[in-house]
Amino acid sequence: MEKLVEIRDLKTLFPILRGLFRQHVGDVRAVDGITLSIESKQWMGLVGESGCGKTTLGKTILRILKPTSGHIYLDISTQIKEEIDELEKTKPNSKAYKEIRAKYDLATFAGNKLKNLRKKMQLVYQDPFTSLDPRMKIKDTLLEPIAVHGLLKGQAAKERVGEVMEMVGLSQKQLPRYPHQFSGGQRQRIAIARALVTNPQFVVFDEPTSALDVSVQAQILILLEKLKQEHNLTYLYITHDLSVAETVCDSIAVMYLGKIVEMGNPSDIFKKPRHPYSRALVLSTPIADPTRKRGRLVLPGEVPSPANPPPGCRFHPRCDRATDECKTDEPPLLSEEGLRRVACFHPVE
Amino acid sequence: MQKLVEMKGVTVNFYTYEGVVQALNNLDLDIYQGETLGLVGETGCGKTMAALAILRLIIPPGKIDSGKIDYCTVGGQTIDLLSLTENEIRDIRGSQISMVFQEPSAALNPVYTIGDQITETIILHRNRELARNAQAKVDKLLAEDNNRLSILIRPLRLIQKSIYSTIANDPFAFAPKLVGRIPIVRRLLWRIDDEALLIASSLLKEVEIADPSRVLKQHPHQMSGGMKQRVVIAMALACCTRLLIADEPTTSLDVTIQAQILELIKKLKREIQTSILYITHDLAVAAEICDRVGVMYSGSICELAEVTEVYQKPLHPYTKALMAAVPKPGKELSAISGFVPDPLNLPPGCRFHPRCDAAKKVCREKQPALIEINPKHFVACHLFTGDELGKTS
Numbered sequence: 001m002e003k004l005v006e007i008r009d010l011k012t013l014f015p016i017l018r019g020l021f022r023q024h025v026g027d028v029r030a031v032d033g034i035t036l037s038i039e040s041k042q043w044m045g046l047v048g049e050s051g052c053g054k055t056t057l058g059k060t061i062l063r064i065l066k067p068t069s070g071h072i073y074l075d076i077s078t079q080i081k082e083e084i085d086e087l088e089k090t091k092p093n094s095k096a097y098k099e100i101r102a103k104y105d106l107a108t109f110a111g112n113k114l115k116n117l118r119k120k121m122q123l124v125y126q127d128p129f130t131s132l133d134p135r136m137k138i139k140d141t142l143l144e145p146i147a148v149h150g151l152l153k154g155q156a157a158k159e160r161v162g163e164v165m166e167m168v169g170l171s172q173k174q175l176p177r178y179p180h181q182f183s184g185g186q187r188q189r190i191a192i193a194r195a196l197v198t199n200p201q202f203v204v205f206d207e208p209t210s211a212l213d214v215s216v217q218a219q220i221l222i223l224l225e226k227l228k229q230e231h232n233l234t235y236l237y238i239t240h241d242l243s244v245a246e247t248v249c250d251s252i253a254v255m256y257l258g259k260i261v262e263m264g265n266p267s268d269i270f271k272k273p274r275h276p277y278s279r280a281l282v283l284s285t286p287i288a289d290p291t292r293k294r295g296r297l298v299l300p301g302e303v304p305s306p307a308n309p310p311p312g313c314r315f316h317p318r319c320d321r322a323t324d325e326c327k328t329d330e331p332p333l334l335s336e337e338g339l340r341r342v343a344c345f346h347p348v349e
Numbered sequence: 350m351q352k353l354v355e356m357k358g359v360t361v362n363f364y365t366y367e368g369v370v371q372a373l374n375n376l377d378l379d380i381y382q383g384e385t386l387g388l389v390g391e392t393g394c395g396k397t398m399a400a401l402a403i404l405r406l407i408i409p410p411g412k413i414d415s416g417k418i419d420y421c422t423v424g425g426q427t428i429d430l431l432s433l434t435e436n437e438i439r440d441i442r443g444s445q446i447s448m449v450f451q452e453p454s455a456a457l458n459p460v461y462t463i464g465d466q467i468t469e470t471i472i473l474h475r476n477r478e479l480a481r482n483a484q485a486k487v488d489k490l491l492a493e494d495n496n497r498l499s500i501l502i503r504p505l506r507l508i509q510k511s512i513y514s515t516i517a518n519d520p521f522a523f524a525p526k527l528v529g530r531i532p533i534v535r536r537l538l539w540r541i542d543d544e545a546l547l548i549a550s551s552l553l554k555e556v557e558i559a560d561p562s563r564v565l566k567q568h569p570h571q572m573s574g575g576m577k578q579r580v581v582i583a584m585a586l587a588c589c590t591r592l593l594i595a596d597e598p599t600t601s602l603d604v605t606i607q608a609q610i611l612e613l614i615k616k617l618k619r620e621i622q623t624s625i626l627y628i629t630h631d632l633a634v635a636a637e638i639c640d641r642v643g644v645m646y647s648g649s650i651c652e653l654a655e656v657t658e659v660y661q662k663p664l665h666p667y668t669k670a671l672m673a674a675v676p677k678p679g680k681e682l683s684a685i686s687g688f689v690p691d692p693l694n695l696p697p698g699c700r701f702h703p704r705c706d707a708a709k710k711v712c713r714e715k716q717p718a719l720i721e722i723n724p725k726h727f728v729a730c731h732l733f734t735g736d737e738l739g740k741t742s
Contacts, residue, residue: 049603183689184392185688213392214675215671216391217674217676218684218685222684243676243677247676247680247682266678267678270678281604286607286611286631286637287633288636288660288677290636290661291661299609
């Protein structure tokens with residue numbers, strides 16, 4: 001399948017400035033060298049604990065944040081990507097390299113180019129109670145993206161808004177209402193409608209169901225699946241709920257402290273996790289079945305600060321398989337059979 | 350097993366400007382000694398209200414309108430928590446029944462150290478014990494030291510001793526109260542604070558905090574979410590709790606930290622033999638930790654049974670629908686049609702009937718009662734009462 005979104009060696013660092021002269025004393029390494037590709041019409045899950053950089057990665061791909069280094073491509077042919085790679089290796093300071101990057105690499109986009117890009121990629125936030133403007137009617141909230149991008153005018157815009165409302169399972173009669181008149185699930189539907197109103201190709205969901213009940217969560221997940229089929233959408237689904245990721249995603253990436261530690265099909269990752277961290281995550285996830293208990297593994301300690309990550313493998317202080325090698329060298333993300341990729345010197349058999 | 354708490358027909362109403370909101374509707378619930386009872390349900394179904402009703406912590410405009418909450422005291426007598434005076438219930442709150450709230454960062458006061466906050470409960474409820482220990486220490490010092498310094502501060506120690514013995518006899522006597530109120534003289538009570546800090550540090554060790562003496566001096570913002578939740582659990586356990594109410598204690602935590610906290614709660618339950626009322630909306634967590642599970646919908650229990658029964662043989666249509674909504678790999682997700690009813694405008698009869706596929710005429714008219722269908726399996730649904738009636742008539 002064709003790769004819709006591809007990121008290469010992406011880094012987003014937040015500088016720590018101290019003292020009178022705002023000296024640069026270090027970085028919070030939120031996203032630290034991630035390579036990831038999302039195929040067209042794929043539902044990609046990104047799981048990890050809070051503070052591991054999931055949201056920062058999502059926002060960087062959408063260029064809400066500017067990456068420190070790395071490449072982001074949306075719907076670009078492999079030829080051009082290779083050309084850029086070639087130029088980066090041979091002449092990283094040449095004019096040709098800068099020109100071709102400015103044309104195709106999202107990481108360098110700015111101004112009008114970035115604005116045009118936003119039509120194609122959208123974001124749905126975690127909390128529907130804060131992501132909608134309480135003083136704007138739903139109608140105005142949904143019309144705003146159309147007006148900003150100048151897509152449609154007058155009656156056509158109104159029709160489009162009505163169409164999107166029905167797409168997410170709400171009625172057109174609800175358009176003149178305010179957000180407080182809706183329940184959490186309905187608000188999340190509105191947030192999804194707002195994301196879809198510009199006809200995007202790629203949508204990032206930042207924990208869209210973590211503030212909702214299970215029954216409403218099921219409704220939203222079914223809706224997302226339906227929309228994906230009907231409109232050929234590609235999703236990046238950020239979540240900390242592994243059972244949701246296991247159920248709905250086509251492929252999963254597990255993140256730990258700004259790095260991807262394991263990637264693969266959900267069934268592979270959940271049945272036979274290879275990285276010790278994904279194994280711990282899988283084993284600590286409770287299952288709604290009192291008889292089928294996965295053997296428990298309680299991970300000691302807490303996630304270290306991304307401002308000062310441990311050297312070598314970032315997981316080694318909490319890992320029971322760590323050796324001296326893990327303390328000094330960083331394990332690369334190596335491909336295994338199929339889509340599976342693991343970054344560990346001593347993967348679980 | 351003996352019943353620790355027995356709630357009978359508890360009804361809680363909120364009298365708002367828009368109308369009367371019925372938060373709990375004839376709730377019947379038993380909590381046995383030494384068990385973990387889970388309460389699951391969607392947001393707004395009254396799970397937290399049930400817990401707050403036990404502690405009598407419902408704030409106006411809410412009111413407990415009818416019902417009885419029988420509580421079995423340490424001596425074995427049964428008292429009705431709803432008929433106690435405010436002072437009597439305060440003795441029970443925090444000492445015999447305590448609660449762990451959902452958001453640990455909101456449950457801790459940001460301007461006090463952890464040590465101050467844990468010792469507050471201990472000093473309030475275990476004052477006599479602390480005073481006795483402090484008095485013993487002063488006695489020992491008075492008997493032992495005979496150097497010049499100790500002779501100089503001897504009068505001070507004698508005053509301390511007399512205050513501690515007054516507190517040990519009657520914590521609410523006039524003299525210690527007065528001493529406690531005057532800032533400079535309050536320093537005479539420092540040994541009591543010290544004793545409380547000792548207990549606090551042993552509690553922190555019990556909840557597996559590695560460095561209690563450092564944590565006691567810290568403020569809440571210096572700690573992570575998991576650590577804060579451990580501190581809140583330690584506070585709840587400060588006074589030999591008999592019933593621990595845990596209101597979604599792991600909702601705001603990560604899965605790995607959640608696993609740690611769940612293990613901790615299980616371990617503590619084994620060690621101190623307390624009953625736990627575990628409130629959660631996460632059915633997976635309930636499956637993990639509970640012995641019995643009660644499913645709530647719109648202010649009343651619709652199904653109550655042992656955990657394996659509820660998950661494997663759910664009877665109530667709502668429980669079935671809720672189980673089907675839990676994401677499980679390899680299984681189609683199915684959502685419950687419709688929405689949770691507006692609490693101001695509840696449907697008559699069975700509250701689930703507008704969303705229920707099997708609703709009959711009687712469901713629209715009469716509210717079903719909670720009856721025992723199978724041994725230890727209670728269901729409130731007309732589908733089952735109807736069958737029972739059919740057999741008998």
